[in-house]
Amino acid sequence: MKASASVDIMPPRGMRDFYPHQTGLREILFDTWSKAAQRHGFVQYDACIVENLALLKRKAGEEIVDQIYAFNDKSGRKLALRPEITPSLARMVAARWHALSFPLKWFAIGQCFRYERMSRGRKREHYQWNLDVIGAPGPAPEVELLTTALSAIADLGLDSAIRVHISNRALLADLLSHQGISADRHADLFLVLDKRGKLSDAATSEMLGKNGFTAETTAKIFELFRLDSLDAVRRHLGKTTPALEHTAAIFEGVSAYGWGDRIVFDLSVVRGLNYYTGTVFEAFDVDRRFRAVFGGGRYDHLLEQIGGRPIPAVGLGFGDVVVMEIMNERGCTPSVPAAADTVIGYMEPSQFLTGLRVARALRCRHERVDLAMVPEKARAFFGRASHAGARYAIYIGPDDVEKGCLRRKDLEQRTEATLCLRDFIGDAS
Amino acid sequence: MKASASVDIMPPRGMRDFYPHQTGLREILFDTWSKAAQRHGFVQYDACIVENLALLKRKAGEEIVDQIYAFNDKSGRKLALRPEITPSLARMVAARWHALSFPLKWFAIGQCFRYERMSRGRKREHYQWNLDVIGAPGPAPEVELLTTALSAIADLGLDSAIRVHISNRALLADLLSHQGISADRHADLFLVLDKRGKLSDAATSEMLGKNGFTAETTAKIFELFRLDSLDAVRRHLGKTTPALEHTAAIFEGVSAYGWGDRIVFDLSVVRGLNYYTGTVFEAFDVDRRFRAVFGGGRYDHLLEQIGGRPIPAVGLGFGDVVVMEIMNERGCTPSVPAAADTVIGYMEPSQFLTGLRVARALRCRHERVDLAMVPEKARAFFGRASHAGARYAIYIGPDDVEKGCLRRKDLEQRTEATLCLRDFIGDAS
Numbered sequence: 001m002k003a004s005a006s007v008d009i010m011p012p013r014g015m016r017d018f019y020p021h022q023t024g025l026r027e028i029l030f031d032t033w034s035k036a037a038q039r040h041g042f043v044q045y046d047a048c049i050v051e052n053l054a055l056l057k058r059k060a061g062e063e064i065v066d067q068i069y070a071f072n073d074k075s076g077r078k079l080a081l082r083p084e085i086t087p088s089l090a091r092m093v094a095a096r097w098h099a100l101s102f103p104l105k106w107f108a109i110g111q112c113f114r115y116e117r118m119s120r121g122r123k124r125e126h127y128q129w130n131l132d133v134i135g136a137p138g139p140a141p142e143v144e145l146l147t148t149a150l151s152a153i154a155d156l157g158l159d160s161a162i163r164v165h166i167s168n169r170a171l172l173a174d175l176l177s178h179q180g181i182s183a184d185r186h187a188d189l190f191l192v193l194d195k196r197g198k199l200s201d202a203a204t205s206e207m208l209g210k211n212g213f214t215a216e217t218t219a220k221i222f223e224l225f226r227l228d229s230l231d232a233v234r235r236h237l238g239k240t241t242p243a244l245e246h247t248a249a250i251f252e253g254v255s256a257y258g259w260g261d262r263i264v265f266d267l268s269v270v271r272g273l274n275y276y277t278g279t280v281f282e283a284f285d286v287d288r289r290f291r292a293v294f295g296g297g298r299y300d301h302l303l304e305q306i307g308g309r310p311i312p313a314v315g316l317g318f319g320d321v322v323v324m325e326i327m328n329e330r331g332c333t334p335s336v337p338a339a340a341d342t343v344i345g346y347m348e349p350s351q352f353l354t355g356l357r358v359a360r361a362l363r364c365r366h367e368r369v370d371l372a373m374v375p376e377k378a379r380a381f382f383g384r385a386s387h388a389g390a391r392y393a394i395y396i397g398p399d400d401v402e403k404g405c406l407r408r409k410d411l412e413q414r415t416e417a418t419l420c421l422r423d424f425i426g427d428a429s
Numbered sequence: 430m431k432a433s434a435s436v437d438i439m440p441p442r443g444m445r446d447f448y449p450h451q452t453g454l455r456e457i458l459f460d461t462w463s464k465a466a467q468r469h470g471f472v473q474y475d476a477c478i479v480e481n482l483a484l485l486k487r488k489a490g491e492e493i494v495d496q497i498y499a500f501n502d503k504s505g506r507k508l509a510l511r512p513e514i515t516p517s518l519a520r521m522v523a524a525r526w527h528a529l530s531f532p533l534k535w536f537a538i539g540q541c542f543r544y545e546r547m548s549r550g551r552k553r554e555h556y557q558w559n560l561d562v563i564g565a566p567g568p569a570p571e572v573e574l575l576t577t578a579l580s581a582i583a584d585l586g587l588d589s590a591i592r593v594h595i596s597n598r599a600l601l602a603d604l605l606s607h608q609g610i611s612a613d614r615h616a617d618l619f620l621v622l623d624k625r626g627k628l629s630d631a632a633t634s635e636m637l638g639k640n641g642f643t644a645e646t647t648a649k650i651f652e653l654f655r656l657d658s659l660d661a662v663r664r665h666l667g668k669t670t671p672a673l674e675h676t677a678a679i680f681e682g683v684s685a686y687g688w689g690d691r692i693v694f695d696l697s698v699v700r701g702l703n704y705y706t707g708t709v710f711e712a713f714d715v716d717r718r719f720r721a722v723f724g725g726g727r728y729d730h731l732l733e734q735i736g737g738r739p740i741p742a743v744g745l746g747f748g749d750v751v752v753m754e755i756m757n758e759r760g761c762t763p764s765v766p767a768a769a770d771t772v773i774g775y776m777e778p779s780q781f782l783t784g785l786r787v788a789r790a791l792r793c794r795h796e797r798v799d800l801a802m803v804p805e806k807a808r809a810f811f812g813r814a815s816h817a818g819a820r821y822a823i824y825i826g827p828d829d830v831e832k833g834c835l836r837r838k839d840l841e842q843r844t845e846a847t848l849c850l851r852d853f854i855g856d857a858s
Contacts, residue, residue: 008481009524009736012508015477017521020535023473039792041769041799044452048444048554049478049540050498050510052437069479071500074544079441081479092446095438103802105768106449111478115503125477136802140781144800147785151792256782257789307438339472339534352569353685356576360686363468363580370470371573373532373565 014116014124024336026127029156029320030109033129036152037107040144042131045106047088049113053078055087058306067114081113085130086302086315093134094308102135102311105144127320131296134303134313139246141314142279142298143253149283149294149316150259156323157332162293165266166250166281169297170243171233172224172267178237179220187274189213189221194270225268233267243278250279275299279314285326293326294318338389340370342408345381346396354401357425358394386411394419443545443553453765455556458585458749459538462558465581466536469573471560474535476517478542482507484516487735496543510542514559515731515744522563523737531564531740534573556749560725563732563742568675570743571708571727572682578712578723578745579688585752586761591722594695595679595710598726599672600662601653601696607666608649616703618642618650623699654697662696672707679708704728708743714755722755723747767818769799771837774810775825783830786854787823815840823848 011017018026034044053070069081082088085108093100108130116122131148133141146164153162173186181189192207199207201222208218227233230248234240247265254263271280280297284290296316304310327333342362344355352375359371370390372381378395385393393409400406404421440446447455463473482499498510511517514537522529537559545551560577562570575593582591602615610618621636628636630651637647656662659677663669676694683692700709709726713719725745733739756762771791773784781804788800799819801810807824814822822838829835833850 008483009520011477011517011520012479012481012502012506013504015479017477017517017524018475019521019525020472020474023475026475027473038768038797039795041772041797043449043768044456045449046447046452046455048440048446050441050444050542050554052441054437069500069502071498073441073498075442077441088440088446091438091440092448095446096448105799113479125479133802138803140800140802143785144802147789253782253785256785339467340470343470353682356572356682356685359469360576366468368467368470370534371569373562373569373573374567 014122016123016125020339021336025324025334026320028334028336029324030127032152032155033107033109033318036148036155037129037131039151040105040148042105042107042148044108045089045092046108046110047082047085047092049082049111050079051082051088053080055091055306056080056082058087067116069113069115082110083114084112084317085110085128086132086299086317087306089130089132089315090302090306090308094303094306097308103141104132104134106134107131123321129294129318129320130315131318132313132315135311137312139249139253141312142250142281143257145296145314145316146250146254146263146281147257147259149318150254150262152318153262153283153293156327156334158323158326158330161285161326161330162262162283163286164263164281164283165269166247166263166279167265167267167269168243168247168279169270169276170278171241171247172270174237174241174243175224175227175233175267176221179217179224181217181221185213190270191274193221193268194272196268196270227267228265230265233265246278271295271297275302275305277301281316289329290326291322293322338391339368340388340390341367342392342394343370343372343381343385343388343390344394344396345372345376345378345385347378348375348398351375351396351398351401354396354421358396358406358421361425382409385409443551445552445554449768450765454753454763455749457763457765458753459556461581461584462536462538462747465577465584466558466560468580469534469577471534471536471577473537474518474521475537475539476511476514476521478511478540479508480511480517482509484520484735485509485511487516496545498542498544511539512543513541513746514539514557515561515728515746516735518559518561518744519731519735519737523732523735526737532570533561533563535563536560552750558723558747558749559744560747561742561744564740566741568678568682570741571679571710572686574725574743574745575679575683575692575710576686576688578747579683579691581747582691582712582722585756585763587752587755587759590714590755590759591691591712592715593692593710593712594698595676595692595708596694596696596698597672597676597708598699598705599707600670600676601699603666603670603672604653604656604662604696605650608646608653610646610650614642619699620703622650622697623701625697625699656696657694659694662694675707700724700726704731704734706730710745718758719751719755722751767820768797769817769819770796771821771823772799772801772810772814772817772819773823773825774801774805774807774814776807777804777827780804780825780827780830783825783850787825787835787850790854811838814838 057065068083071079073079111125112128113125115124131145176186188211196204205218227236269280269282276297277300278298282292282295298314300312344359346355355371359369362369381395391412393411394406406419406421407416408419409416486494497512500508502508540554541557542554544553560574605615617640625633634647656665698709698711705726706729707727711721711724727743729741773788775784784800788798791798810824820841822840823835835848835850837846837848
């Protein structure tokens, strides 16, 4: 039965293995995300990571379609690993349109896949926290999403490390129209402007030129990005617009919540996905050394496009990779707790059964207990217990069972207590 | 931009959508699994659901290979969605062989995929709790796995509903050899005998006949399945064997833990996977109306086969589907908690900002707070709050803000308290 040892023991390229320490960190992050969402009244949903290819292709931008892991099942169905969760959410909401009570405040934590070039530590899968508010008008949904994400950021110890850059595509459209650029050119422009963060101004000008924008128009567009506050925009327009009022109300709400210093107005935020209709935002570390920590925006037409009705919707996606990189760089990576509160060892095989009874009694008190699988010498046992980071160690020898007494060492306080075996085990039932 | 409404809004065939209620139940189950594993000193790991096809094919049985969702990535790599987690675990352990401290007690909760015929409510994906002990000799690992799984069963309120049927392939081999069936025929026999639960005795006889076993031998094999205790096996053999002693020690350990009445000796348990070497077990509802709740066994050669060294290993897999069916049938499905402890509503748009400040203060006290997105009339608000199952409701009118007082209704106790707005908000910072 022995086979040759030629199987690849590494994970597929771009995929991560999670050994216990990494899993511990991941679970701390997931728990932080869940608790923040729940404190803000969001409920959890999920869809399968395998999705219909047609759904994913329909609503994503070109770049994402190229990166989808697609395959056929044995019946020839065209399936894919989801690159994002929002299309599945839109599908689920459309499928139960009449049974759901709006507005919905839903969150999900799920794995997403993109076949990307393997550069700068990018992986081909990541976990993403999604927050969505569906069916509420006005700026309240944006305030709710941003304060929820900022609450998680605070819980991770990154309070002062992250700023959310907020813009509004409708407001940018107001400004472009004001500069004399007609509305039918805006979608093309957004695609170019979204890449601006990664390009020099010269390269952006060149791309705009290729898209048929004159040097004069390009200069006017660049001028807009010098408008660094809502007041500056208002002065430039010489009036207010619904998009301007909406954006101002988001700033007012987040400021009332006490986090006005965590958000900045930044017209350069456009976002790559072509389904955004209004507000768009991206959160970055203050030094701008990493990719976006989270991002999102308003997508008021998406549900209609996949077969639902027109309904206002705002969403946010927050990945696990960048935030971990920033925590690591800032030295605030959380510590993963030791696996056990108490470890139990014994001298001879016959004391294993006593160990089991003691372990059960402690576990009934919700202690996390690691019982040795084999007999050990006392010295080896205490060395192992200390190395494992457990608080308490109990070592059972034949005399202990006979006397009905156990010694429990507190490895942190360096004290020792004697426990009466009968009382101890009498606790379990 | 409006597209035709032809996108399929249902999930891919055999895959599940998790709406908030189902997700709530799923999270309760996952939490029960995690806590039971942690109480027993297990640490969590995970691998990506996308795995190398070669690894999955190498160690699984024929049936599983047929059911794998396989695909090529854009570089032509042969990948697949994992049908089980054990091969990834074996790969991860082999990859860090020298850095890990054995024995390992690891658990995982992950989604697995099999392309099966869609009969009797079977899905093409499910979540599976995996528990594995790697690197410990003797019967202690089996005792640890079984008591951990039984502890989760008890936490789910199914204490008396489930029995674990335990056998040992090496012990069955001892018995077959004793009946004069040579060892080189045992593997074929195990494959037929694993299907016995789903077939009549006549059909099993026929299959054995096709595999070259005479009617006389078949009668001898059937005779073995009447041995319904370890004592009966010992009498039949006229001696003891290492496999018999090992199995007896498992019963002794689980009984010392207080759960001897939850396990039965059952030679008919064989298990389909061909990597099991000794102990095998399957847990069923006492009425045998459902498929197995969990199952597992010893696989001492698996790591060696994929490039590691020989090392003892025992594993257990516990799916999410059958246990939920049994809880549902027995009326002990847990109740999913309401989304919010407190709901906050307001009469006019201008009170939204006050609502935000109150919500933040309560959230800082770890309350789960749902703040209305739009103004509501008092009657509509309280109706909604009550329907949502929240404990407390706070409704803010213009007078309240002016007076600096809020009324908080306890919807459960039907009482009302007045809160001073300044003190209340002063709490947040």
